[in-house]
Amino acid sequence: xxxxxxxxxxxxxxxxxxxxxxxxxxxxxxxxxxxxxxxxxxxxxxxxxxxxxxxxxxxxxxxxxxxxxxxxxxxxxxxxxxxxxxxxxxxxxxxxxxxxxxxxxxxxxxxxxxxxxxxxxxxxxxxxxxxxxxxxxxxxxxxxxxxxxxxxxxxxxxxxxxxxxxxxxxxxxxxxxxxxxxxxxxxxxxxxxxxxxxxx
Numbered sequence: 001x002x003x004x005x006x007x008x009x010x011x012x013x014x015x016x017x018x019x020x021x022x023x024x025x026x027x028x029x030x031x032x033x034x035x036x037x038x039x040x041x042x043x044x045x046x047x048x049x050x051x052x053x054x055x056x057x058x059x060x061x062x063x064x065x066x067x068x069x070x071x072x073x074x075x076x077x078x079x080x081x082x083x084x085x086x087x088x089x090x091x092x093x094x095x096x097x098x099x100x101x102x103x104x105x106x107x108x109x110x111x112x113x114x115x116x117x118x119x120x121x122x123x124x125x126x127x128x129x130x131x132x133x134x135x136x137x138x139x140x141x142x143x144x145x146x147x148x149x150x151x152x153x154x155x156x157x158x159x160x161x162x163x164x165x166x167x168x169x170x171x172x173x174x175x176x177x178x179x180x181x182x183x184x185x186x187x188x189x190x191x192x193x194x195x196x197x198x199x200x
Contacts, residue, residue, distance in 0.1 A: 021046070021079040021090060025072045030056050031064030031111055033089070034072060036079065046079055047089040048102045050118040052148045053111040059144040060137040064110040067136075071101055109136020112147050 021044055027035035031053025036044045053068070054061040072094065079092035094101040105111035106123050109130040113123045131138045137145060146154075 019081050021081055021092065022077070024076050025074060028065060028069040028073050031061065031068050031105065034068070034094070036077065044079075045087075045089045046081075046092050046094065047085055047087075048105070048111075049082060049091045049093050050114055050120050050123055051102050051105055051111040052114040053105060054137060055148050055151060058146065058148065058151055059140050060110070063136070064105070067108060067110040068101065068105060071099070071104060072096055077101075106130065107135075109134075109138045114149070116149065 021036060021038060023036040023038040023044065025034050026037045026043065029035070032048040032051055034046050034048075036046055038044055048068075053064040056062060056065060075096050078095045079090065080095070081090045081092035083091065085091050102111075103123065103126060106113060106126045107130060113127045118124070130136060
């Protein structure tokens, strides 16, 4: 915990510093998020840095989670971390012994390089090799290979669009009691239903 306290103080002062976490992986949320139990029995949520694995509802999402689980679940790991993200997760490169879990996920086609945030030179090359050899998600049809950031954006747009479509309501708030509008002297049905909304 001393490391975390020092890190919090540095961040509060406006100077983000690298720090290290060690412990046992007690949960794998998806292909790029784990929970580590440190020596003080505190659970630390970790987001693997520089990569973006498919979301669980995406094609290959469950396989990506399984691949990370096989590599780190129940294992003692070392995490070299940057500053926490906006969700309070530690953003880290995770090592199982000498194995770089972040790089392994990209190497075997279980994650994309997160181009927006990537600061490593080796990961794009590893992704190119995985793509050329059709490893992991790279064997999926092109239409199903949607980078997670784009997929999340599409879902947000669908959610926004569905909220814009609301049913007509009468004075009592009941859609069934809405007064019909008139077009050229004829009644027309205005009961525009709410479109389906996907839940993440």
